[in-house]
Amino acid sequence: MNQTIIRFEQVVKQFDDDAPVLKNVSFDIEQGKFYTLLGPSGCGKTTILRLIAGFTDATSGTIYFEGKRINDLPPDKRKVNTVFQDYALFPHMNVFENVAFGLRIKKLPKAEIQQKVHEALRMVQLSGFEERQISEMSGGQRQRVAIARALVNEPEVLLLDEPLSALDLKLRTDMQYELRELQQRLGITFIFVTHDQEEALALSDEIFVMNKGKIQQSGTPVDIYDEPINRFVADFIGESNIVDGVMIADNLVEFVGKQFECVDSGMRSNEPVEVVIRPEDLNIGPVEGGKLKVKVDTQLFRGVHYEIICYDAEGNEWMIHSTRRATEGQEVGLYFEPEDIHVMRFGESEEEFDARLESYDE
Numbered sequence: 001m002n003q004t005i006i007r008f009e010q011v012v013k014q015f016d017d018d019a020p021v022l023k024n025v026s027f028d029i030e031q032g033k034f035y036t037l038l039g040p041s042g043c044g045k046t047t048i049l050r051l052i053a054g055f056t057d058a059t060s061g062t063i064y065f066e067g068k069r070i071n072d073l074p075p076d077k078r079k080v081n082t083v084f085q086d087y088a089l090f091p092h093m094n095v096f097e098n099v100a101f102g103l104r105i106k107k108l109p110k111a112e113i114q115q116k117v118h119e120a121l122r123m124v125q126l127s128g129f130e131e132r133q134i135s136e137m138s139g140g141q142r143q144r145v146a147i148a149r150a151l152v153n154e155p156e157v158l159l160l161d162e163p164l165s166a167l168d169l170k171l172r173t174d175m176q177y178e179l180r181e182l183q184q185r186l187g188i189t190f191i192f193v194t195h196d197q198e199e200a201l202a203l204s205d206e207i208f209v210m211n212k213g214k215i216q217q218s219g220t221p222v223d224i225y226d227e228p229i230n231r232f233v234a235d236f237i238g239e240s241n242i243v244d245g246v247m248i249a250d251n252l253v254e255f256v257g258k259q260f261e262c263v264d265s266g267m268r269s270n271e272p273v274e275v276v277i278r279p280e281d282l283n284i285g286p287v288e289g290g291k292l293k294v295k296v297d298t299q300l301f302r303g304v305h306y307e308i309i310c311y312d313a314e315g316n317e318w319m320i321h322s323t324r325r326a327t328e329g330q331e332v333g334l335y336f337e338p339e340d341i342h343v344m345r346f347g348e349s350e351e352e353f354d355a356r357l358e359s360y361d362e
């Protein structure tokens, strides 16, 4: 297991008399991994980065870096650097001077500055661009200058606050590959902030899904996609069908008036639950033999699949991603397997959820 580099213990952040924007947040960041803080606007992602960088103080709780409490350590003493959303480059300086800026402030010897700046530009593949003006650089190149300016300080952790949000879709995808490749090549810890779930799934070793000042779920992209802990996570990550249900017994759940075999267990008998089935796990076919009868309402061709919207007898909407066309107005059967049903318990904490998942393997 990798070493823990940053630890948050019960961290609360409150501005003035407002409600706290971070509510008892605890997590561990391991050295050398790519982390993403994912959540809607205002959920507290940037506040976490600012606390790590030392730009703001925790109201309560403890922040550790390599095992030492750093709550009172000034930003310039922390081994972290931030790449901001707008890059915060100096437009009137060339590339070299932008990257060298922090080192000049620190009054490093000229030869050392030269060497460090060239090394940082080499890391982001901008060698030879030293004399270019920022105004002559493309969006992707500016982003790389901003990263070089952070890397020149040899941080152990790089904080990236929505660095791709200003780029168009094509460049954004290219930069996603570049960032991932850079992180793997350098082996330093990246903590990346985004509200784009696809970006988070593509880039991260670990994702923290946040909402309203709390981490709702943390885990690998696959864990979070396959086993969302609650309605918020299921909705925020990918498309979901979510219906109310009742857990009849271990491996048996009831929804839309029928009982289905599932792989979940460890809940009270007759416990109310929410049931998630991903659109790509659903198929349509003849009514006879199907698990649920639904009526096709609309369908859209999405390139790789048809997105088909159906309704069951109780009026629940079901979205299906299928390579086969459906006929609007037609009654069809819904087909799915026990392992495609994900049962979510109301109000379950992440620890309880993890313990329940582990119990399935035993």
Ligand SMILES: Nc1ncnc2c1ncn2[C@@H]1O[C@H](COP(=O)(O)OP(=O)(O)OP(=O)(O)O)[C@@H](O)[C@H]1O
Residues within 6 Å of the ligand: 015, 021, 039, 040, 041, 042, 043, 044, 045, 046, 047, 048, 195
């Ligand atoms: N200096 C401040 N004074 C008062 N409230 C603040 C301050 N900074 C942030 N907040 C509030 O804290 C909450 C969390 O803000 P934060 O910037 O961490 O969210 P975020 O998840 O990064 O959002 P976004 O994706 O929009 O950047 C917001 O409600 C914001 O208004």
